[in-house]
Amino acid sequence: xxxxxxxxxxxxxxxxxxxxxxxxxxxxxxxxxxxxxEGPLTWADFHQAELSPLVTNVAQSTFxxxxxxxxxxxxxxxxxxYQVDCSLNRDKSYYDPSRADDxxxxxxxxxxxxYELYSRYVQSRAIGETTQAYxxxxxxxxxxxxxxxxxxxxxxxxxxxxxxxxxxxxxVRSQLEKTKRKEPDLSVTQVPAYRYGFYIGAEHxxxxxxxxxxxxxxxxxxxGIDYITKRQWYIDFGMTGNFTELKTNNFYHxxxxxxxxxxxxxxxxxxxxANIGHIFDLNQYFRLIPFAGIGYADISQQSNKNNPDSKxxxxxxxxxxxxxVQAGVNADWMxxxxxxxxxxxxxxxxxxxxxxxxxxxxxxxxxxxxxGLVLNWDTYSFLQGIFIxxxxxx
Numbered sequence: 001x002x003x004x005x006x007x008x009x010x011x012x013x014x015x016x017x018x019x020x021x022x023x024x025x026x027x028x029x030x031x032x033x034x035x036x037x038e039g040p041l042t043w044a045d046f047h048q049a050e051l052s053p054l055v056t057n058v059a060q061s062t063f064x065x066x067x068x069x070x071x072x073x074x075x076x077x078x079x080x081x082y083q084v085d086c087s088l089n090r091d092k093s094y095y096d097p098s099r100a101d102d103x104x105x106x107x108x109x110x111x112x113x114x115y116e117l118y119s120r121y122v123q124s125r126a127i128g129e130t131t132q133a134y135x136x137x138x139x140x141x142x143x144x145x146x147x148x149x150x151x152x153x154x155x156x157x158x159x160x161x162x163x164x165x166x167x168x169x170x171x172v173r174s175q176l177e178k179t180k181r182k183e184p185d186l187s188v189t190q191v192p193a194y195r196y197g198f199y200i201g202a203e204h205x206x207x208x209x210x211x212x213x214x215x216x217x218x219x220x221x222x223x224g225i226d227y228i229t230k231r232q233w234y235i236d237f238g239m240t241g242n243f244t245e246l247k248t249n250n251f252y253h254x255x256x257x258x259x260x261x262x263x264x265x266x267x268x269x270x271x272x273x274a275n276i277g278h279i280f281d282l283n284q285y286f287r288l289i290p291f292a293g294i295g296y297a298d299i300s301q302q303s304n305k306n307n308p309d310s311k312x313x314x315x316x317x318x319x320x321x322x323x324x325v326q327a328g329v330n331a332d333w334m335x336x337x338x339x340x341x342x343x344x345x346x347x348x349x350x351x352x353x354x355x356x357x358x359x360x361x362x363x364x365x366x367x368x369x370x371x372g373l374v375l376n377w378d379t380y381s382f383l384q385g386i387f388i389x390x391x392x393x394x
Contacts, residue, residue, distance in 0.1 A: 033066070033087040036116040041109050047094040056158055058099040061108045062092035063115045065122070065138065078338045082134050084123040086116040106169065107159035111149055113172040118145040120179045197226030199350060201374025205242050205269065211366040214251045218242035218269055222352070222372045232279040234289050240370070242269045246301075252362055254318040259303040261318065268317075271297040271324055271356070285334050287348075292327040297358050320360045328354020332376060345379040 034045050041061075051058060067082045095104070118141045125137045156164040205218040224238025244267050251261040261267070277291030298321035332348040339345075352372035359365045 032090045033064075034090060036086045036112060036119075041088065041105060041112060043095060043097070043100070043105060045088055045090055045093065047090070048097050049094040051096040051099065055096075059095035059104045059108060060093060061111060062089040063087065063112060064089055065115075065119055065142075067122075067134065067138070078336060080338075082123060084119045084138075086112070086119040088112060103162055103165065104159060106165055107152075107156065110152065110165060110168045110172060113169075113176060114149055114152075115145055117172060117175055117179060118142070120176075120181055123181070193230045195226075195228045195344070195378050197228060197346075197376060197378035199224055199226070199238075199374040199376040201350070201372055203240050203242065203352070203370060203372035203374075205240075206369045208367045208369065209365070211360075211364045214247055214364075215267065216244045216247055218244040218267075220269075222374055226376070226378060228279065228378060232281075234275075234277045234279050234291065236273075236275040236277070236291060236293070238273055238275075240269075240271045240273075240372075243267070244269070252318070252320065254303065257303050257318060259318050261301045265301055267299060267301050269297070269299045271295050273324065273326060275326065277330075284337075287332045287334070289330040289332065290328075291330065291354075293325075295324045295326065295356075297322055297324040297356075299360060320362065322359050322361060324356050324358045326354050326356040326370075328352065328370070345377070348376045348378075350374045350376045 034041075046059065046061070064087055066085045066087055068085075069080065070083050071078055071080045073079070122134075122138050122141050125141075152164075152168050153159060155161070156168070159165065200223045201221070203220055203222040205220075206212075207215050207217075220240060220242035222238065222240045224236055227235040227237075245265070246261060246263045246267055249260065249262045251267075253260050273293055273295030275291040275293030277289045279287055279289050281287045298319050300317045300319035303318045331351045331353075332346075333351075334346060334348045336347045337344065338347075350373070352370065352374065354370050356368045356370060357366070358368070
């Protein structure tokens with residue numbers, strides 16, 4: 001056997017032994033924790049220890065929270081949350097069998113139940129993407145749990161008053177019954193009064209009427225910002241930029257610069273617009289947004305005449321401009337919806353279909369059919385603090 005094979009064999013065996021040792025340590029660690037769901041405490045869950053007669057507490061119990069970050073999907077919304085469990089650490093819990101009795105064990109169970117109750121409170125609040133938010137919630141409830149247990153210890157005379165222990169047993173069990181664990185749902189989210197969105201994608205424009213004989217179909221980009229109210233009213237501010245070539249020379253003669261628009265040179269068509277519409281959710285995966293609006297449009301071509309007002313003698317764009325009117329519908333396919341306590345974030349693929357009317361002032365009053373495909377992202381937090389909310393009450 002070659003030295004190379006020997007080295008590979010040794011390396012493989014070493015990795016297998018390391019993995020086996022890690023699994024053994026992990027299993028041992030898990031064995032030393034008793035989850036609250038595994039049933040009531042028994043003295044078998046504690047180590048035995050001989051304590052001095054001067055020691056007041058004849059038993060010591062150590063409880064801990066185990067939090068696992070998880071995610072679930074509810075109606076195509078991704079909800080990130082923490083599954084929080086309460087456990088007894090057997091390695092750090094002990095009792096003196098010569099002095100401890102059932103009353104001590106009942107007191108330990110009350111403490112265990114109290115921590116379990118507060119772990120449910122933590123889980124109900126620990127929803128969101130950030131670990132920092134979870135840590136703050138955990139710290140808040142741990143302080144409350146420790147205060148309640150300290151009060152229990154004081155009122156029960158160091159866990160020796162059976163009447164007080166019985167009262168706390170009944171109280172915490174009643175609260176556990178009312179605070180059962182349940183799967184997270186959309187009710188944890190407060191729908192914000194407004195949201196912003198951003199989209200970017202591609203668009204195709206076909207001119208109709210007499211302009212179709214002069215101008216080829218156009219291809220370009222489409223970008224914009226949405227504003228969405230709580231009642232699903234939708235305002236859209238955007239821009240399209242399309243590029244094409246003429247089908248024939250002399251589409252337009254610019255008398256000021258004595259320039260004829262010609263083929264084999266790009267024609268640019270830009271439109272700035274503002275639309276208003278309403279969102280209709282068909283189901284959790286699709287929504288429609290019919291809309292209408294107005295805008296500013298221009299069509300231009302770079303002239304071959306120097307701009308006399310430019311120091312660098314750059315070519316001057318010959319331009320026609322006008323107002324535009326448009327109406328159509330957006331169809332959104334919801335790719336993913338993420339939720340947190342104070343936000344909903346929608347990611348969708350948007351198909352745009354709309355018609356636009358423009359009068360360029362040279363005998364071309366034209367309709368155009370526009371189709372686009374854009375990636376859309378709506379969220380409350382996006383652009384917040386940069387734009388002032390629009391006060392719309394519908």
